[in-house]
Amino acid sequence: NAGVTQTPKFQVLKTGQSMTLQCAQDMNHNSMYWYRQDPGMGLRLIYYSASEGTTDKGEVPNGYNVSRLNKREFSLRLESAAPSQTSVYFCASSEENSGGNIQYFGAGTRLSVL
Amino acid sequence: RKEVEQDPGPFNVPEGATVAFNCTYSNSASQSFFWYRQDCRKEPKLLMSVYSSGNEDGRFTAQLNRASQYISLLIRDSKLSDSATYLCVVNRGTGGFKTIFGAGTRLFVKA
Numbered sequence: 001n002a003g004v005t006q007t008p009k010f011q012v013l014k015t016g017q018s019m020t021l022q023c024a025q026d027m028n029h030n031s032m033y034w035y036r037q038d039p040g041m042g043l044r045l046i047y048y049s050a051s052e053g054t055t056d057k058g059e060v061p062n063g064y065n066v067s068r069l070n071k072r073e074f075s076l077r078l079e080s081a082a083p084s085q086t087s088v089y090f091c092a093s094s095e096e097n098s099g100g101n102i103q104y105f106g107a108g109t110r111l112s113v114l
Numbered sequence: 115r116k117e118v119e120q121d122p123g124p125f126n127v128p129e130g131a132t133v134a135f136n137c138t139y140s141n142s143a144s145q146s147f148f149w150y151r152q153d154c155r156k157e158p159k160l161l162m163s164v165y166s167s168g169n170e171d172g173r174f175t176a177q178l179n180r181a182s183q184y185i186s187l188l189i190r191d192s193k194l195s196d197s198a199t200y201l202c203v204v205n206r207g208t209g210g211f212k213t214i215f216g217a218g219t220r221l222f223v224k225a
Contacts, residue, residue, distance in 0.1 A: 033211070040122065042201070042217035043158070050209065058211060090157055094213075100146025100205045101213055105157035 002026050006091050006106035013081040013113045021076040021109050023091030031094045032074040033058075033103065034066060036087040043090065049074055081113045117141060118216040120202050126222045131192045135219045137185040137202030145208075147178055149187045150201040152218065158201055161187075192223045 004025045013019055025032065030051045035043040045058030049068040063085060065077045074093075078085060091106040120137045127133050139147075147164035162169065164176040164185055175188040185202055202216035 031209070031211075035215075040217055042116075042118075043215040045211060045213075048211045050211070056211065096208065099163050100148070101209065102148070102160055102163075103158075103213065105159070107157050108155075 004091055004093055004104055004106035006089075006109055008109060009107065010110050011112070013078075013111065015082060015113060017081050018077065018079050019081065019111075020078075021089055021091070021111075022073070023075065023106055024073045025091075025093040025104070026072065027093060027095070027104065028071070029093035029095055029104075030071070031096075031101075032068065033092045033094070034064070034074070034076045035090045035092065036060065036085075037090060037108075038087050046076065046089075081111075083113045085111065086113045087111060115140060116217070118202055118204050118214045120200075120216040120219045122217060122219060124220040124222055126224065127192055129192055129194060129223055129225055131223075132188065132190050133192055133221060134189075135187045135200050135202075135221075137187075137216055139183050139185070139202075139204045139214075141204070141206050141214075142183060144183075144204045144206050146205040147185050148203040148205075149174075149176060149185075150203055150215075152199045152201060154198070158215075161200070189221075192221075194223050194225060197221055197223045 034046040047066040092103040094103040149161040150158040151161040152158040199218040206212040
């Protein structure tokens with residue numbers, strides 16, 4: 001069972017270049033998320049999708065766009081990369097049950113913008 | 115002030131020690147609580163949920179004090195394999211977009 005799969009694992013960009021991070025989950029979850037993680041900051045929500053066909057901004061959406069292609073896939077696009085976007089990016093999907101919202105993460109993408 | 119605060123550590127402990135992590139949250143409407151574990155250069159993974167009555171999973175015990183808005187994680191008989199960062203996680207309401215992650219407390223267990 002693959003869970004949440006992210007590609008690529010590593011990427012180096014020059015300032016101004018664009019790229020798309022891909023994410024797919026096979027757990028039939030409705031909700032999917034993109035986070036960035038920076039030292040001392042914890043995980044910060046960039047965008048989320050509560051269901052297929054819907055997307056909403058999170059805490060730090062500037063400089064990013066997303067697409068919920070279908071129930072399985074949720075991509076994150078950087079149109080014009082900036083050094084401030086150097087970070088580790090995690091995709092997640094979640095299930096909601098009586099115990100709350102539990103999130104399952106992909107292995108992450110380490111992005112450096114030079 | 116951060117909505118979920120944790121001591122960043124690092125905590126350096128010998129094998130076999132008992133170590134406690136604390137976490138405070140500021141939103142009194144928070145509904146559910148978790149501890150996640152994140153190994154170095156890996157993704158976060160759910161360690162355990164935290165229930166109002168307290169709960170235990172092997173060597174791990176989680177406690178919640180809603181009045182003080184405080185969550186704790188106790189690890190007994192620490193193992194080398196417990197070395198990781200422990201994230202305190204709070205759901206402010208229904209929906210994953212209301213999930214707030216603490217910055218984590220780093221633990222090093224030494225032989």
